[in-house]
Amino acid sequence: MKSYDENLKILKSITPKWELSERVALTNALNRVLADNIIAQVPYPAYPTSAMDGYAIKFDNQNSKIKVINITPAGDDSNISINDGQCVKTLTGALVCDGADTIVPIENVKFDGEHIEIIKKATKGFAIRDVGESYKAQELLLKSRTKLGYCELALLSELGYSYVNVLVAPRVALLSTGSEVLDIGQTKENKSQIYSSNSISISSLLKLMGCEPIIMPIIKDDKKSIQNAVQNAINQADFLITTGGVSVGDFDFMRDIARESQIIIDGASIKPGRHIKVAKINNKFIFALPGFAYSAIVTCVLFFREFINHSFELNLTHQSKAILKEDYIKKSPFEEFSAATLSNDNGVLKISTESKKSGSSAIIGNLAGGAVLLRCPSNKTKLNAGEVVEYIKI
C-alpha cells in the first residue's frame, strides 16, 4: 500500500482546477474564495486626509498665533487654501486644505475663539494621511484564490465593491452507507443500530471548506440501493463522498453503472483510513471514506480537503509543527494520525496526546474541543518527548 504522501502526490497530479465563478454581494461573501485579482484603480487616500481632529497648518507657522479661517468636517470638499498665519479646523477623515502640511491635534492648542496658539508642537506632516498611504494605483491588493475573511471584506468595501466574483461552491454529495446506520431522528429498533454522525460532521466540514454539501438518504448495504444512490448523486453533484460500506469501497459493482472508471487511490498505509479509496467514475471523483466517525473525519481532512484546496488553488497549508510533550508510542506498522491537543508555552507550541482516550478509531470525542492530528511516520515506532513533530489542523 502506498504512503499518505505518495497517494497525495498522485491525487494532486490529476486534480482538476475549479474555475467556476459567480457574483455575490459582499454581505454574503464571508469565507468565500476570491476568483479574481483585486487591483486598486486609484490611490487611497486619493487626497491628503486628516487622521485626527486638529488644525491644518503650515509647519513653519507653529511659533506664532494662527487664525482659524474655516472648518472642514469629513465629507466636505470645498476647495479651501491657507496662507501664512492661517489654518483650518480639520476633523478626522476630512480633506486637508491646500497649503497645509501638518495637522496639530485639537488637544495640543489653545483656541481663543478666533486664533489658536500651539502648546505642543507637531512634527512635519503629523496626522496627514498622504495620497496612497493605504495603497497606490495599480497595487495588487488581494490575490485571486484568497479566502475572504472580515478584514479582506473591509478592504473590498473600501475599494467600493458591492459585489465580488468568488468561486462557485462545488456540490458534494454525501452518501452514508451501512445497514446499522440510523438516520438522524429515527428510532432504534434493535441493539445493533447506531446513529449516523457522518452526514452532519462531514457536511459541516464541507461547508467550512467552501463546498455545498448534499446529504443523501442513508443507504443500506445492498448493491441495488447503492447503485441507485450513486447514480442519483453522479447526476446532481460535482463530487461524491461515501462513508462506510465495504461494497462501495470495493467499487466492483460500480462497473455496472459506470461507462468508465479509474481507481486513483486504493488504500493507504495509514491509521486510521487504511481502506480509503478514491476513484473517478464517469468523470466524477468519488471518495470512499471509512464509516467510523473518527476515521471518516480524519480521511476527509487528509484527502478530500487537500483535493479541494488544490482544486481551488488555495495558498494555505494545514500542516504545521510543534514540540512533543511526552513520548508517543506507535501502535501499528502504519503511519498514524492521532488526536492530540496543542498548547502555547511562552511562544512554543507543545503537542500532547495524554488527555485522549485510547482504543479504536471510533472515539469521536477525542476530536472534540479543538484537537489536532499528531503525525507519526510509518518508519518510526516511537516519537520522543522534546522532538519537533508534524501535526495537521482539523
Add this chain to the structure above:
Amino acid sequence: MKSYDENLKILKSITPKWELSERVALTNALNRVLADNIIAQVPYPAYPTSAMDGYAIKFDNQNSKIKVINITPAGDDSNISINDGQCVKTLTGALVCDGADTIVPIENVKFDGEHIEIIKKATKGFAIRDVGESYKAQELLLKSRTKLGYCELALLSELGYSYVNVLVAPRVALLSTGSEVLDIGQTKENKSQIYSSNSISISSLLKLMGCEPIIMPIIKDDKKSIQNAVQNAINQADFLITTGGVSVGDFDFMRDIARESQIIIDGASIKPGRHIKVAKINNKFIFALPGFAYSAIVTCVLFFREFINHSFELNLTHQSKAILKEDYIKKSPFEEFSAATLSNDNGVLKISTESKKSGSSAIIGNLAGGAVLLRCPSNKTKLNAGEVVEYIKI
C-alpha cells in the same frame, strides 16, 4: 485615561450573562454555542462491537481449525453465541457474538469454505470495542457554552441528537456614522467621500462571534439623524455598535433620548482606539468605535468580542504568545496593538511587523492575509527581537 486591562476588567464586571437559548437542527448548529451540558445516557458502544472485518473467536482456540458457524453484518442483532472450535464472521461495526473475546482480522486467516486457520495470531481482545470505549453512561461529554465545530456535531449525532439547545444569537445593530461615508453601491459625488467598510467588516465579524448583525442605514453627522437611528436601534437590537462620528462618541445628545445613561468606558490609553466609549443607555449597551476601518476592527475585537465572550461564558481566549522576530519601536505613549504576521519555525511561533505598511490607523490592508495584533505595553518604548510577546488573534 485607563489602560486596556483596567477597562476590560470594569467592562467584564458588569457584563450581563446571556442566557437565552433556542432549539436548532444539528444541520444548522455549526459554530453555535451549546446552552446545556451534554451527558451520555448510555455507554457507547452499548455492546461489544467489532472494529474491523474479521472472525469473532475464543482467544484460546487460535491453534486449531475453527468452524465458521455464521456471519454478522453490521446492523444484525441475532443473538448468536459460540462454543470452543466455533467462530462468527463479524464485519466492522457489527456486534460481537456471545462467547467470543477476540477478533482475528480477515487478512490473517485462511478460509477453506467452512473453517478458518489462523496464520497470524491476534492478542486477546484484539479489534473489539468494549462497552463504553467511547464513553460511559453519565459521562459529561460537552460542557454548556462549548462552541460547536464539526467534531462536536459528530458527537451529538452519535448520541442521537437531531436538535440541540444553543444560545440565541444576540441582535447587534451596526450604525455607521459620518457625512463622508457612502453606502455600498452608492456613486461618489465629491472627492471627500469614502465607502463604508465597517458595515461589512464588523457585521461579518459579528457573525463569526455568534451574533446576528443588523446593518442600519448610514447616518449623517447631525444630531437628529443620530437620535432617530439610535432610538430605532434601541427598539430592535440587544446591543448597539456605532463607528465613527464624534458626536455619537460624546453621548451628550443621548441624554435627550435616554431616560438613564451610564458611561462605562470613556477612552483608553491605547492605539488605535483611544476614543473608544462604552455606555449603557436605557439598559442597552452601546459601543462607540472609531470610524477608520482598521481602528473599528481592532476595537471591536478588543472590547466587543471580549464582552460577548464573557457574556456567553465562553471558555476561550484570543490572547496568546510568540517570539518577536525583530525589534519593535513604539510610536506613541499608549499601549499599541499593531498588525503583525505569525510564522511557525519548527514549533516556535515567530511574530513580525516587517511586512506591514507604516502610517496611520487607517490601513486596512495591514489586517488582510491572516494578521494578528502585536501588543506593546504603554510602559515600554521598544520590544526587543527574541523577546516573548503577547498577541491577539483576529
